[in-house]
Amino acid sequence: MEAYITGLGSISVQNTFEANDFLQNPKPLDSPVNYCIEPDYKKFIQPIQLRRMGRILRMGVTAAAKCLKEGGVDLPDAIITGTGLGMVQDTEKFLTSVIENEEKFLNPTSFIQSTHNTVGAHIAVMLKCNHYNFTYVHSSISFESALLDSLMQVSEHPGMKVLLGGLDEMTDIYFRISDNAGLWNKYQAENNPSMDPQKVKVGEGASFFLLTGTRPAEFYARFTGMETFYKPADAGDISSRIAGFLQQHGLDPHDIDFVLSGQTDQEGDIIYRELKEGLFKNNNFGYYKHLCGEYYTSPAFAVWIAAKMLKNQIVPDAVVLRGSGPNTLKHVLIWNHFRNINHSLILLSA
Amino acid sequence: MPSRVVITGIGIITSIGNGISETLQSIRSLKSGIGPISILKTVHRENFPSGEIKLTDQELTELARPGVPATVTRTTLLGLIAAREAYISAGLKPGQKPDVKTGIVSATTVGGMDKTELHYFDFLNNKQHLEYVHTHDCCDNTQTIAEYLGAGDFMTTISTACSSSANAIMFGARLIRHGIVGRIIAGGTDALSKFTLNGFNTLKILDEKKCRPFSSDRMGLNLGEGAGFLVMESEQLAKRRNQEVLCELTGFANANDAYHQTASSPDGYGPFLAMKNALDLNGTDPREIGYINAHGTGTDNNDLTEGFAIEKIFLPAIPPVSSTKAFTGHTLGAAGAIEAVFSILSLKYGMILPNLNYSGKISELSFEPALKLQEGLEIRSVLSNSFGFGGNDSSLIFSKY
Numbered sequence: 001m002e003a004y005i006t007g008l009g010s011i012s013v014q015n016t017f018e019a020n021d022f023l024q025n026p027k028p029l030d031s032p033v034n035y036c037i038e039p040d041y042k043k044f045i046q047p048i049q050l051r052r053m054g055r056i057l058r059m060g061v062t063a064a065a066k067c068l069k070e071g072g073v074d075l076p077d078a079i080i081t082g083t084g085l086g087m088v089q090d091t092e093k094f095l096t097s098v099i100e101n102e103e104k105f106l107n108p109t110s111f112i113q114s115t116h117n118t119v120g121a122h123i124a125v126m127l128k129c130n131h132y133n134f135t136y137v138h139s140s141i142s143f144e145s146a147l148l149d150s151l152m153q154v155s156e157h158p159g160m161k162v163l164l165g166g167l168d169e170m171t172d173i174y175f176r177i178s179d180n181a182g183l184w185n186k187y188q189a190e191n192n193p194s195m196d197p198q199k200v201k202v203g204e205g206a207s208f209f210l211l212t213g214t215r216p217a218e219f220y221a222r223f224t225g226m227e228t229f230y231k232p233a234d235a236g237d238i239s240s241r242i243a244g245f246l247q248q249h250g251l252d253p254h255d256i257d258f259v260l261s262g263q264t265d266q267e268g269d270i271i272y273r274e275l276k277e278g279l280f281k282n283n284n285f286g287y288y289k290h291l292c293g294e295y296y297t298s299p300a301f302a303v304w305i306a307a308k309m310l311k312n313q314i315v316p317d318a319v320v321l322r323g324s325g326p327n328t329l330k331h332v333l334i335w336n337h338f339r340n341i342n343h344s345l346i347l348l349s350a
Numbered sequence: 351m352p353s354r355v356v357i358t359g360i361g362i363i364t365s366i367g368n369g370i371s372e373t374l375q376s377i378r379s380l381k382s383g384i385g386p387i388s389i390l391k392t393v394h395r396e397n398f399p400s401g402e403i404k405l406t407d408q409e410l411t412e413l414a415r416p417g418v419p420a421t422v423t424r425t426t427l428l429g430l431i432a433a434r435e436a437y438i439s440a441g442l443k444p445g446q447k448p449d450v451k452t453g454i455v456s457a458t459t460v461g462g463m464d465k466t467e468l469h470y471f472d473f474l475n476n477k478q479h480l481e482y483v484h485t486h487d488c489c490d491n492t493q494t495i496a497e498y499l500g501a502g503d504f505m506t507t508i509s510t511a512c513s514s515s516a517n518a519i520m521f522g523a524r525l526i527r528h529g530i531v532g533r534i535i536a537g538g539t540d541a542l543s544k545f546t547l548n549g550f551n552t553l554k555i556l557d558e559k560k561c562r563p564f565s566s567d568r569m570g571l572n573l574g575e576g577a578g579f580l581v582m583e584s585e586q587l588a589k590r591r592n593q594e595v596l597c598e599l600t601g602f603a604n605a606n607d608a609y610h611q612t613a614s615s616p617d618g619y620g621p622f623l624a625m626k627n628a629l630d631l632n633g634t635d636p637r638e639i640g641y642i643n644a645h646g647t648g649t650d651n652n653d654l655t656e657g658f659a660i661e662k663i664f665l666p667a668i669p670p671v672s673s674t675k676a677f678t679g680h681t682l683g684a685a686g687a688i689e690a691v692f693s694i695l696s697l698k699y700g701m702i703l704p705n706l707n708y709s710g711k712i713s714e715l716s717f718e719p720a721l722k723l724q725e726g727l728e729i730r731s732v733l734s735n736s737f738g739f740g741g742n743d744s745s746l747i748f749s750k751y
Contacts, residue, residue: 094549136506176474228505
């Protein structure tokens, strides 16, 4: 199964939506929670609609619109999105009023917009798109599930044009709650209660891709593989799963020109460190979450980077931890995990 | 794509029963599960009759033992009970490593909201009950079921409002057809919550009496809760292990109404497309459909537009149509899978499930729903509809194998 990427649209903590440069002057993540640089939505959404739309809906619809425009497609044949948390702001708004008002005097708007498929549905209404419309909501593999479905769709109907998106929003309230619950503690193999946990920087974002199964004249990159796995036994297990995945695609670790890992900072956690010095010890190795922050669908942001890397044959300095990439980039592997629960592998090729 | 996808196991829990046998008994005695709320703590207990399962979380935990995690939501508990029944009925042993790659595709609309709404301000201000922050996510039920059954070679979770679990079944079938897994446990689960009860109340589509799907004086829906799961596998796999096949999934489609976030288009174009594309997938002749398990929520808008779409496809010979929502209430993310189980029972027993509480024909429609329970009919295929917010419309077709 493979698919060609012919359009991109990404709203993120970095200036990915409007800037022409490719992460030349990235903004450092300077706070525990980092919000997106949002564009002027009025260029994309009618003001009357805009007023009623929550932040994630605005970001999603706008990133999707840019992606479609770039790909030159008015009406996609499928809209498939992944979101780990869904419509956080509207859910909080409705839930808070249910509790505070003791179930009285409630406004339906935030309830209506609290459904996880709101963004995909809204895009369908805006485009009058009657086609397949799915939303996946599985934590840190939500985007990957949507990607797998997209790959299956284009293998079933190669001419199909699929709008694929990964999106999550953060709010101050959800950040406090999730931080209280330890969600952003950096993964460590053993919990040491005497030590203050290291925290990862949190972010958000909405990235969309236009895919097709038949080779177009121009494209960014090809999706050539995707796999997820759950709660691996140890680093050895992870290594053998990744090696097995590469083998299935006729590749060895040394065929991977750049590994874009989900580690959140230069140091990484114990799992990234073990593989970086193990299975991937001879690979050019990098990271991306210091640019977008940690969030469930951040691999969609990584795909945005990898697609541009493969198209322009450039590895931005900002993502490099080791090596710089060879003269020609053929295969980029995105490997992510969240708290060592769900792991994902996304293979992109030139 | 070569492989045919067959169903080898089913499991269900709703307000009309825990398990297939209790469910059948309730259907045969026309016993609805809808009544006053007594377990969910809400000010609306007496206002809105609902299909609440009359078991506390503690009692559900007892039923689901062993293997239930200490921190568990009602949504996940319901999922565990239905998924385990499906798994065992497919001749599989929970906890034993499956013979082939086996995965889970689950669905829910609000995940662990039943616990979040109890503890929300504790999460925020008192840093208490924080374990339920982790179980709030939609994937909690999926991952817990995977660990409980020992079948997590693949997993994902779908949330597309009221069509969620029909879509889980559809995606599960496609995973099998693509050879990504040999077997999938697919379905969905949703517990009643104040969040959804009040949400539907703000939309003014909750009936204060028992819902009357496809009736002229219908006033809205009753909510329900529950879970349904199917075990689906490739035909070859079921044959290889000599497992009895309940039926085959011969059609499925998802389409979008692209009209409004909560209302369907006046002519039911999305529902029409879902049904038509499901029939077209394998070239099923509409005359082969012996029963339609409608979405039939009992709202003014749904039943009329679904009715129009059914007419457009099936006239002049509309098969028996009924909504089973008057038995269970609208179980949201679980409805597609629960009604898939009903559809499979319909095939197995040649059964038309009656449309309860009917009070008179919708004047704009040419047909009345099926009112009488019938059994022993020759039914080759059953169509099941699930339509959701965001115009998300799905149809599944189950056929005799």
